[in-house]
Amino acid sequence: MSPFIPQPTPIARRHFLHDCGIGLGKIAFAGLLTDAFAASNPFAVKQPHFTPKAKRVIHMFMAGAPSHLDLFDYKPALAKLEGKPLPPSVIGGQRYAFIRPDAAVMGPQFKFAKHGQCGAEIAEVLPHLAEVVDDICFVRSVKTDQFNHAPAQIFFNTGFSQPGRPSLGSWALYGLGAETQDLPAFVVMSTGNGLSGGAALWSSGFLPTVFTGTLFRGKGDPILNVSSPAGVDAKLQRDTLDLVSTLNRQQLAAVGDPEISTRLANYEMAYRLQTSAPDLMDLKSESQATLDLYGCKPDEPSFARACLLARRMIERGVRFVNIYNEGWDAHTALVGNHTTNCKKTDQASAALVLDLKQRGLLDDTLVIWGGEFGRTPMVETNPALGRSMGRDHHPQAFTMWMAGGGIKGGLTCGATDEMGFHIVENPVHVHDVQATILHCLGFDHERLTYHYAGRDFRLTDVHGHVVKDILV
């Protein structure tokens, strides 16, 4: 069959019923559960189109959009042009969110220096990243179609600017299945002030709802309702599940609906989640050295803790982890904003790469870091909004970095013009990033499709090229 449709077919379930019959008495219950579950489990492990380099993904999404010009893409020419507007020929017909197209240029706000053997040039506010530049690949030529936060975030995650399509993580689960049944296979953590794109960022869209990302909360139950209510001890919980299971099995025998078997299996998984989730969250087993590497306080929700948890998740078989850090939207006082956000994220982002490498996990884990667009070379100043020394949204060019999972380390791909405005070398559209992520996971992005509303949908719509230059 040519279109890739890995959904569990009704045929498979029919087999189960056919083979097992309805006479349940003869079959051991444990075996029944396993069979039923295998037949109808949408998370059953599936083979992608070719041997993947990456088995899992950790995506650090810098929501609000960091400035490529002040962190990764050094443009001394901007300092020289400071105070003058850019020529209209550069601006073209670009629409802006806040500034007027004739706003003056603002020079780089931080000092830059070269690091590592590869000589990657990055800003002084990223001292930890400077230590791992030889393991990562900077892509300085990413561009997007959207210049507002919510549409651009949704576009990056789903390939479409409006809510309603499946997210990257959902596609990954749909295509690959899950390697653990004890934790959700697609986890989302958010460490900022709430996200512009909202729940659409990890939605399964028109894919079956089971492929939706599961939000891990910073405080309280990591997974909603994973704790039993007060007053319910382990014994009562076990007794309850046993009673439920007994009666459900009797019902299965009476009516023969295989959906009941799936439900039985799900109650056992829920019970395991009640143990595995707290176990995941308990950082006592981590050494002080590891905690220090990330800069993580075990009981304090933070970006650093989310990164460490992400490593623990992928060790336990989680397929796709999103870590959102909201707050990069520096329309005013960029220096303060980016200093704060770098303090929050730099150490842990670098630590994650180092830690994965030390544990031999980096080779088959794809790590991604970046925002939804870049920021303008022009300054944002507006007395009626009380703003100065900021930058507006810039869709034409921005920088991301990736590491592990089939990506070459110590590489810088693509380049922008001397104002950091347009891409002049190796343009990488968001659809290309998506195609490349799927490629690392073993998929031809043109063949990973889902038939809905009359046509075969893809993450990359009708676009996207794998960025071969950055692959190992």
Next chain:
Amino acid sequence: MSNRTCAFSWLIAASIAAASAAADAPDFNREVRPILSRYCFKCHGPDDKSRKGKLRLDVRESATKEAKSGAIAIVPGKTDESELCVRIFSTDKDDAMPPPETKQELTAEQKDILKRWIATGADYQPHWAFAAPRKGALDSVDAFIDARLAKAGLQRSPEADRATLIRRVSYDLIGLPPTPEEVVAFETDHAPDAYKRLVDRLIASPQYGERWARKWLDLARYADTNGYEKDRERPIWPYRDWVVRALNADMPFDQFTIEQIAGDMLPNATLDQKIATGFHRNTMLNEEGGIDPLEFRFHAMTDRVATTGATWLGLTTGCAQCHTHKYDPITHREYYGMMAFLDNADELDLDLPPADAAQQQRDREARAQKLIAELPAKWPVEKGSVDEAFHAWMEKESARTVAWTALKPAAMKTNLPLLTIQPDLSILGSGDITKSDTYELKFASLPAKITAIRLEALPDDSLPAHGPGLCYYEGPKGDFFMGEFQVSADGQAVKFASTTESYANNNFGKKKDTPVSAEAATDGDPQTGWSCADRPGEAHEAVFIPQQPISAAQLDVKMIFGRHYACPLGRFRISVTTDPRGAEAREMTDAIEALLAVPEAQLTDAQRGKMREHFLLTAPELDAAAKEIRALRQPSKVQTTLVMRERPSENPRATFLRNRGEYLQPIDRIDPAALSILNPLPDGPRNRLAFARWLVAQENPLAARVIVNRAWAAFFGKGIVRTTEDFGYQGASPTHPELLDWLAVEFMEKGWSQKKLHRLIVTSATYRQASKVTPAMLAKDAENSLLARFPRARLEAEMIRDGTLRAAGLLSLKMGGAPVRPSQPDGVSEVAYGSPKWNASGGEDRYRRSLYTFVKRTAPFALYNTFDAPTGESCIPRRDVSNTPLQALSLLNDVVFVEAAQALGKALAAAPGDDDAKLKAAFRNVLGRAARADELPPLREFVKAQRARFGGSGAPPLGENKSGGAPLPPLLDPKVFAGGDAETAAWTALARALFNLDEAITKS
């Protein structure tokens, strides 16, 4: 779990057909077209832009003609001469079809179907869905079902037992389970019409409208917030309540349609008919700072076209946004023709004054009059006599009063909004606005020596929040921001010596850091200017004093509006004075100002009284007392709802075909036009109302089929056409085409009555049969396509919560009104932008039906989300039905179920009778039916064991609540233990277990 799509359904249908069809000729509609459509039409179909080799396979005349290559794709009866046949079997990568680079391959079975089709004459038939439905020989649901079952050697199952039946039909018709009393009454009602009476009662119940409104709101993408980043609350629940009322009243579906699409255009449209147009106001509204509002309006328009297509036509019209539909006969141009019908409307907030609004108004004015009469008595003694103060005020204000002459523009120009001159020479703005709007006005016939120019910003009922601005998103409604006010006299720029305003306020930033003023609108910087935030619906003014008096033949005024959101003035007036004293801006109504110009001696008593009242109300000495009076005279805040209003004929909105569907690439202006494949639009105006009537015309082959199919799916889990949203070439073929047609015609003949349709279905024996699965059924029809049994299905999210609350005796049946917020754990809503808190409703609202739960698009209510409810972001004709561990965690631990278990547990503990009696009662409460003999022992044991544990000396320690955030109410209240009430504890634990049974959340 099941899938939203059913890629294999046509194969299943085909194999069923194959068993009975003897001839070799495959059925074109069922077997051939799906293959051609899926694998060939993309390059050889309706879209001439992407057509390859000038070959078109969707039309027989083209397919049998010579193509560009010289070969003929289809030579009927001759497979060897048919290039199509040669190519699909070719192994040469340059010749093979579909081409290898498409990464699509035909199966051997598919190739065989095409070969047999050509061999047997390559007969084309019109697509079934585009031909009008007709009734055949059979005339009941069961007749069709039975005939089909008989062909497959199957039989319908016997009728379900009474308890199962009442629970099934109750959930289906009113979304709620029956009470135990209702079950028992039905079980013991042996009258032959017992079931019919039950159905009549349910269909007449007010809860019927709530249940079916929920289904409709999935299509309407209903939500209580705007979506996107800010996702602010919006007032549209009056539309939701309209749907409930319309369904309860059994409004004929054609009327139901017309009112929602174009209710505002009906002659003498009622308030309700206007509210109904909220259907297409459920699109999202992006309020993120800096967006292009017209771009997102375009996205809303594409949503409207796609939603209309899916809801009424069962067509994936959205596929033709970027190019001609690759499979179905809908051209790119036709897509925009359909959009043009819906495009020509303004989107406004409609005031919904309460029924006693006039009386309220009179009461407030009476109170105001009483307070005014008391004002003089409150005049502070130390300030002297009130009469003297009034006199002094009159003198002072009279001296400041100048004669203003309102100017009538000789010409007006804007970048986009429409300006029209009103009788009072004010100018009203309407239509679309942008982030940078420019108004240019020319004035001629001017008085000489103009010493001041006055700009009044005026309220108007046509404006958002009554104006004076046109802002409708992101900023406060009715806001404006004037960045520049430039005047030139006979071409020479006028410089101003001073500028004053009656009021200025900035919506953004700290007031002291971000000042706004009329003067800032004369500084040459459009980023600074004048704004009057926080006082919508009031008049304000600015007065500009030129450095030199102006004597000119022509005055040009240019105003530049906008900031990071669109906000031009909505109503304004420009006046001048030649008074040599100049003028200052002040808060004064026209009436008072006119009186101030009258010499005091000539004032009548009434005029004097008016002025005195104005003085008293504005005197700083009485400010505190006057405040209450001013508030009483403010228009009272009324509920609003979002509606459509057709554009006036002088300002129609142009609809453009967009290259590749891109907002920034408009090409041709397109007039409204109906889809050519369907019934023609009758002669007459081509507008939204005509479009609405066309959708539900008797001649439309799709609408009735689509509606009855969705109703069928609501009862049986799957539609007769599995792809309820797609009746096109790519959609599934109907499993019972004749039944679908019969239902559609019957539906129209019975006046498009949904209640009659639902009654027809639920009174069929097909609906009433048992759901038990037998090996014979599995062998012959595992998917239950033929309905030899009733399909068991998990309940919808809302039914699970409502049913549980009802079983626990907690459910409130209060209907309608503003949405409510039942409890959910912290951290669910906070993930959305701005980390909004979820302030849970108290009292009865905690337990209202789920239909009334506040729908926040970017942070959906967690419980419903877990059980596959939609988020309101797009039209959902079919919900997914998943089965996950997170659902188990919700049922075990979510606050709704904890509270339900506590309520039921308490009731059981207090109930009379022994354990068995209580267990039977509990079973009835949660599952409706009586417990079977084999079910009682494990229940008995559980209660006994828990009672022993809780009552024994070693009662288990209370579990620590690890959930954090808002504490879950403990399942087992510590006070219960303190009282040694092991009974309540044990029965609560039992209730919790029952709510977790598969059957508790299943319709069997």
